[in-house]
Amino acid sequence: MSSRIKRNVLKSMIIGVLAYMGALGIPQPAQAEYADIVINNYADAAGMRPAVFPHWFHRIRFRCKVCHTDLGFAFKAGGNKIDMAKIIDGKFCGACHNGEISWSVENCAMCHSGIPGQPTHFHGSTVQRLIAPAYKPLQATGAKK
Amino acid sequence: MNYKIKAVSLSLAMLMSVFAWNAQSYADEATGAEQSLLMLAEVSSVNTFNVNLKKPKSRNLPPAEDGIHDPENEATHSLQHPLDAYKGLPTSEYGNYVDWVKALDEGKLRPRWDRSDPNEEPFVLDLDIVRPVKASVPDVVFPHRQHTEWLYCSNCHPAIFVPQKNANQISMSAILLGQKCGVCHGKVSFPIETKTCRKCHSKPKPADWTPPLSEATLKNPWK
DSSP states (O other): HHHHHHHHHHHHHHHHHHHHHHHTOOOOOOOOTTTTEESSSSTTTSOOOOEEHHHHHHHHHOOHHHHISOOOOOSSSTTTTHHHHHHHOOGGGGTTTEEEEOOOOHHHHHSSSOOOOOOSSTOOHHHHTTTTTOOOOOSSSTOOO | OHHHHHHHHHHHHHHHHHHHHHHHHHHHHHHHHHHHSOOOOOOGGGGOOOTTTTTOSSSSOOGGGGGSSSSSSSSGGGOOOOHTTTHHHHHHSTTSSSHHHHHHHTOOOOOOOSSSSSSOOOOOOOOOOEEEEESSSSSEEEHHHHHHOOOOOHHHTTSOOOOSOOOOOOHHHHTTTTOGGGGTTTTTOOOSSSSHHHHHHHEEETTTOOOOOHHHHHHHOOO
């Protein structure tokens, strides 16, 4: 290997390392899992953190049909008007989150774990990326209410 | 030559640090404004859709670092890390970076078809629907099998798709706006990106295919 090539390799490596270090300081938008939903119909107004529903977690255990046919979830984020009374009544989330199939509603913070103040939205949705003003906190940890 | 490299790297380092410091202070200002006034929502530009221009910096972050879960909430830290759940599943280049359909076909997943009965089997319909496309992209093949593995007939029929030939007007603009296929695709099932076009547009045009003439050309044909 000639010294000229060596130097060029060294130069590009230095530039690469520096660019990487520089990029670390730039705040990143939210990087949640595809199809995570933030549901904030009533939570913020009631002084709770918004609920976060992870599709990926539930998809490993159940097929779409279970919730979207049997439990009556409409294909719309925030379109189901779910409140705690309905859940305790055994509807929507409460059909499984009742202590029998899954953990029960006493574990408030497991669902109500979103950053306060977020609107109801689909994370990573093509529609939001294209047309709607997508919610992106400027810093993953900095958005407080 | 050696000095030159040193000079270049030094100036780059300074530039980078200044840039990083600037970005940090902008972010601080923004969060300050948030606390007092409104949540800042960044309007996405057209370019964010173009997969060639912007790629996510990191994949499958743990809930506490993903930007929508509150790290100050104690229970956030007890939520499962997606990568722990995805171990051993076939990967893909988009969405959750997991090929869910392949995982189900290979038996790596055993999701329930019924809420409480783990032995209930889905009603699978193996029927491919070919939809000719007016434009020059390959025609669409809709496979019922992969869809009925997950969903029930009434999820799509008749509210989203009329179960009748030539009864459904489907266009990419409708899909991108969240109608028709876009009710799920682009939100939950695989996203609509340049990488995924070929998943639906998968049947090559017949050899004798010619592009259809537009209405304007039909009205005023070339002499």
